Amino acid sequence: MAITGAAELLVTWEAGLAEASTGRALLLHRAARPDVDAASLPVLPVGEREADLFALRRALFGERMQVRLACSACGADMEFDLDAGEFARSLGGSGGPGGPGDSVVRVQQDGWDVEFRLPGVADLTAAARAGDPRAALLARCLVSAVRDGTTVGAGDLPVPVQRRIAEAVEAADPGADVTLTIACPECGEATRAELDIASYLWTELDAWARDLLLDVHLLATSYGWSEPEILALSPLRRRYYLELCADV
Numbered sequence: 678m679a680i681t682g683a684a685e686l687l688v689t690w691e692a693g694l695a696e697a698s699t700g701r702a703l704l705l706h707r708a709a710r711p712d713v714d715a716a717s718l719p720v721l722p723v724g725e726r727e728a729d730l731f732a733l734r735r736a737l738f739g740e741r742m743q744v745r746l747a748c749s750a751c752g753a754d755m756e757f758d759l760d761a762g763e764f765a766r767s768l769g770g771s772g773g774p775g776g777p778g779d780s781v782v783r784v785q786q787d788g789w790d791v792e793f794r795l796p797g798v799a800d801l802t803a804a805a806r807a808g809d810p811r812a813a814l815l816a817r818c819l820v821s822a823v824r825d826g827t828t829v830g831a832g833d834l835p836v837p838v839q840r841r842i843a844e845a846v847e848a849a850d851p852g853a854d855v856t857l858t859i860a861c862p863e864c865g866e867a868t869r870a871e872l873d874i875a876s877y878l879w880t881e882l883d884a885w886a887r888d889l890l891l892d893v894h895l896l897a898t899s900y901g902w903s904e905p906e907i908l909a910l911s912p913l914r915r916r917y918y919l920e921l922c923a924d925v
C-alpha cells in the first residue's frame with residue numbers, strides 16, 4: 678500500500694465530487710491499488726476491493742474506525758469502534774499471493790463440474806440492471822458447466838448447484854458482504870447492518886479535503902505560499918505553522 682500524497686488525494690477527491698457513489702468507490706479503489714491497471718479494477722472480486730479499501734482507510738486515517746448506527750428496535754444511537762487493519766487482513770485483499778487464477782471457484786457435485794468467476798463490481802452493476810439479477814449474474818460469471826461430459830448453459834443449472842456455487846463464492850470471497858451485528862445496550866436487541874467501506878471512506882476523505890483547503894487558505898493568507906508549497910509540507914509542519922498563525 679503506497680500512501681498517496683496530499684496533492685494526489687485532493688485530485689481524487691475533486692474528481693469524486695462530480696461522481697455518484699459507484700464512481701467514487703472506483704476512484705478510491707484506484708488510489709488504493711495504483712499497481713493495478715484501472716480497467717481491471719471493476720473486475721476484481723468484490724471482497725478483494727473491500728479489503729483494498731479497508732487497507733487504504735488504515736493507511737490514510739489509521740486503524741480505528743468509529744461507526745454510528747441506530748438500533749433497529751428502539752432507535753437508540755449506538756457508537757462503536759472497528760479495526761480497519763483487522764478487516765483488511767481478514768478479508769484478504771492486496772498483498773496476498775492472489776492472482777487472476779484465484780478468482781475462479783470450482784464446484785463438483787452429482788455429476789456436475791462447474792467453474793465460476795468471483796463477481797466484481799462490474800458484474801454486480803450489470804446484473805442489477807437486468808430483469809432477473811440472479812440469473813444475469815449466473816450467466817455473466819459462469820466460466821463452464823459440464824454435466825456427465827455435456828456442456829450446459831447458465832439457465833439450466835439446477836437450484837442445488839446454484840446454491841453450491843453461491844456458497845463457494847462466499848467462502849472464496851468473504852469480504853464481499855461485510856455485515857455487522859450489534860447488540861443494543863439499551864434494549865438488548867441485535868441490529869444487523871452492512872458496512873459500506875467505500876461510502877464511509879468517501880465521507881472521511883471529503884471532510885479531510887475541506888479541512889485541508891481551509892489550512893491552505895489560512896497559510897496562503899499568512900505567508901503568501903502557493904498551494905503546491907503548502908501541500909508539500911508534512912501534516913506536522915502544517916499544524917505548527919497554523920498554530921503560529923493563530924498565536925500572532
Ligand SMILES: [Zn+2]
Pocket residue numbers: 748749750751752753861862863864865866
Ligand atoms: Zn435498542
